[in-house]
Amino acid sequence: MSTRMFGAPVKRNADSKFLKGEGAFVDDIPLPGVKHAAFVRSPFARAHIKSIDTSAAAAHPGVLAVYTCDNIGPLDIEMPLLIPHESMTDARTQRPLARNDVYYVGQTVAMVVAVDRYVAEDAALLIEVDYEPLDVELDLEAAVRDGAPLVHATHPNNVAADFNQICGDPSAGYAEAEHVTRIQIQVDRSTSAAMECRAVAARFDPITGELIVWDTTQAPISVRGGLASILQLDEDKVRVVAPDVGGGFGQKVLLFYPDELLVPYAAMQLGSPVKYIEDRRENFIGSSQERTQIHMIQLHAKKNGEVVALKDFFLHDTGAFIPYGIAVAQVASTSIAGPYRIPNIEVRFQAVYTPTVPVTPYRGCGRPQSCFAIERAMDQLAEDLGLDRFEVRRRNLITENQFPYVREGLLFADGLRVSLDSGQYHKALDMVHDSIGADDFPAQQEAARAEGKYLGLGLAYYVEGTGLGPYEGGHIKIHPITGKVYVNTGLSGQGQGHETVFAQIVADQLGVAVEDVILTEGDTGAYDWGVATFASRAAVVSGNAIYKTARIVRGQTITAAANMLEADPEQIELRDGAAWIIGGNRNVPLAAVATATNPLRYAFNDAAQAATQFAPASRHDGPPLDEGQHPGLEATDYYSPECATWAYGVHGAIVEVDPDTCSVKIRKYVCIHDCGNMINPVIVDGQVMGGLAQGFGGALMERIEYDADGNPTNANFVDFLIPYATEIPDVDIQHLETPSPLNPLGVKGVGEAGCIAVGATVASGVADALSSLGGHKFHHTPITPSMIFDAINPS
Amino acid sequence: MKPSLFDYCSPTSVGEVVAALVADPGAMILAGGQSLVPAMNLRLASPTRLIDLKNVADLADIQVDNGVIKIGAMVRHRDLELNDEVYAANPLIRKMMRFVAHVPIRNCGTVVGSLCHADAAAEMPLLLVLTGGTVTAVGPDGSRDIAAKDFFQFHMTTSRAPDEMIVRANIPVLADGAGYAFHEFARRQGDYAIAAAGATVSLDGDNRVTRARVGACGVASTPVLLEAVEQAITGAQLSQSTIADAAEKAKDAVTAPDDMHASTGYRKHLLAGLVRRVLGEAGQRAAGGAIK
């Protein structure tokens, strides 16, 4: 076997095309004659629609069609509820185009299709909609009070879901406790803000009856299924392709965004290709967002700091609709105890409708909020009991011999039990302690204060359930002409490097170069069993499915090659693109093996000719293909996890607060991270660093702002502050690799890890820095200069 | 996010520009477009006609002449920033220019365009106010110079008449021996200032302030001169306590509007801190000290 590729820092297969500007994003795909869609969107957070007049728009030169709820046939429906749950009754979902009522600023009311986007926008402005505005309540805590204006008349107090989960015996824990720490925390709303906004293009071929849809979706197979169902087409006549996609971070999986149905429908109606390229403002007012939660958390502890029970109640802002169900809140609630033993847990949430953009998972999916709650509470507990912040955590961390650690009674977002599978929690804490220089810090802090500088040490620990099921598949075929290996899986990539890490897994099994493994994903025309890209699941679920499949193809290849070389299978090794007799020079290239396993072969090339020099690939009597045998080297297999695998990590920071500018500088930041075995450490680092950057944004800058009437006031990149390079600090990322016992590769997910603990870490540091100036606790992110000013200048 | 339809012309003389302004009250001048085009893309601005200055002769000239830096209407930020003659004449300009958005924007955007856009938090309007500069306007009835303090009327509003074109900005060179400083705070590099302050200070042989100009942006509806601060330090030596007391006076001199990025209280606090820094630094420069 040549050098092992699993674990190697292999350069990415996909980079060259992107670097040369040869990527194929949805808006890059040439579609001759394509027409362009633009939307009329509600300017009110809540209103009745009294009338819509489209006549001027329809008559505008260059306009091909104007759609409202009255002329979209089968699409005039409430869109699907993705994940039903007993805690929700009559869950509200959006209609592609509003009928009678609008529920948030930005909701789609009408769609124009015109010769270009410029004209489409002109015409959209000509559509006259007569609205009767209704009262709204934007404040989450006020929205659940009696008498608050309702988003949906069907839901008193705006409560969309109410769910209580219990682990252990909380009452016994409360009784046993000698101290209770209670805090209230809040994390504000943010958004994925991928650099490519969403986009959909569709072409219908009236001769073949085939509908092709190019969509920035993270879930092409599900979009295909939904389209076929709603448009009443055969599934194999609908092909959904997620081509190169410019970042996703959760926002690009929702069934459905209105455009994902309306654009294909218009393409079929109009007989010409149609595309909708969401612009940045629309991305802010029309595509889903996440984060706002208010937690009231209690830690019931012994005097020695051991937490014997946790009680948490939180409000979760779900926006105007709840198409994704309670996933975000459920992930938050089941992650609430973090890496700590805490045997007794009572966690309840209410998901609350607000007249705002609907909420679905954004990278982190409830974990940044629950991490913020438990970690700020642990800091407070340490202060209450006069304990060191590291020490109070040390006394509660799950130890290595306690895995798997099951939180009986808590069900994760996949409906399966919470079972933390493996980790070295104490070691990680020690690593961050030493790397951040915790022992020396108090002296530094004191010296700095003497110079009028305010340094603080921040600390936060997180766990992350990753790799959710139900399953993914892998399909592998060795091409008889080239000997290259073609791999498919059902989910899709948005820049994570799937094409490289999956190739690494396959390369090891088949003895080929990483660049000779070619992945096609996100194309239902190539492979159409699978789920989607979310929940840090691609490496775990597709990775293991592809691994299992590669093992099968490896077995096929070795058997055939052994026959061809007239040797025992045990004597065969696969390396350098060929099957070799171990210790000898005799070999047969994979292309020849693949050719020889096909009973019908034409001598197209050297590989085919070479194949004839060997003995037959299969030894059996009777017809060319034996019963149960298939031609070629090809297999499909699946991986279905028994439950989530839990990654974790701990962050430490030294921050400096400038009391003049009330700004925060990160002087040092350490991230200890464990996602099990790493397939490609460079890509893992990239994922973690990218997550950290989004974490820094969320900790200090990024907040979706609404005024009291529900108007978004920073729906642009000028006022919604995403960090540039100048706003992101250096981070020291260190890894532990504790294999997951749950899957053959021993891997855990990494996609969301980086962002989870940053808010809690920065807040912990800022609070520590300013502890001598009024002792404000910073229980709310993002931490803005105005908040710091208020903390150090109490009015 | 596409602009609405407009007519377009690219005249070759100032006279033609003015004639086009007279002919169409809905027309707007297009120079670098770095403020106008985003507004048009968002359809916050929908001019009926754009009058592109790119073919008008001589507008890209920078001249340092008789103690005045003359900056034509098509001079890009980046040209002024990198011009060594300008740096020698008034180093404050380069200092402030580094805070104007980012290089790709400065490559295209013009100084005069920024003045005419008149964002209350922008650096170039503050530069004009702080230095006591003027703009030269040409209209159907001839030309006039407008002093900075008369030019900026309100956030994004100037005293330029609708049929006038600003052909250049005129910024005095830095007085001999004067110290200068500029500090800005934005939540993200290159963004409009939450607050910014600049100062020029001249000292006598006793290190007493003989002349001071102190200005700020981001803290009122236009860039402002902080006269109360100037008065508080004029005639005094710039001790830490003098500076601190003077800087406090900045707080009452501004409205410091409350917005999503900063509360009024914070903005005033920030301004005072920035004023302290610029007074200290300008004083040090005037006294011949090195600035780190």
Add this chain to the structure above:
Amino acid sequence: MNRIAGNTAEQSADPTQLTRMTVNGETVEREVSVRMLLSDFLRHELGLTGTHVGCEHGVCGACTVMINGRSGRSCLTFAVQADGADIRTIESVADENGDLHTLQEAFRDCHALQCGYCTPGMIMNILSHLEADDEIDLSDEGIRELLSGNLCRCTGYANIIKAVRQAADTGNWNRT
């Protein structure tokens, strides 16, 4: 690499103006709507889709190209404004054989891109500094400042900083 598409039929009723410019060394002449943004002109009229559009208000930098040798936002420039200009896009950076430029190679070596959407704008911004013979400050702070004005949502910038330093080290650029 010349990938400029041929003329396509005009569709909208917008008034047009004959516009001529040099794009990646080749002279192009088209009737374009006066309101067409340079970004749309490059992408949809010329088929040079490597220039991406991220915000259309000048903040993200994905659409950055070189205009007369300097970086500029193609989303904040009308195509008619670029009449007579010399434009360079990402498609001109690799050599005739498609081999990567030192800077592109450094991006690949350092894993300085993930989704690749912001990458062309980043490259054009950095390249304009390198080619202008600006003094490049290769401290972390200096590189961060050079990159500011281009948003990346995937990488957290750390590897882009490494790539700029590597490119400057191997490319014999003017630096401090």
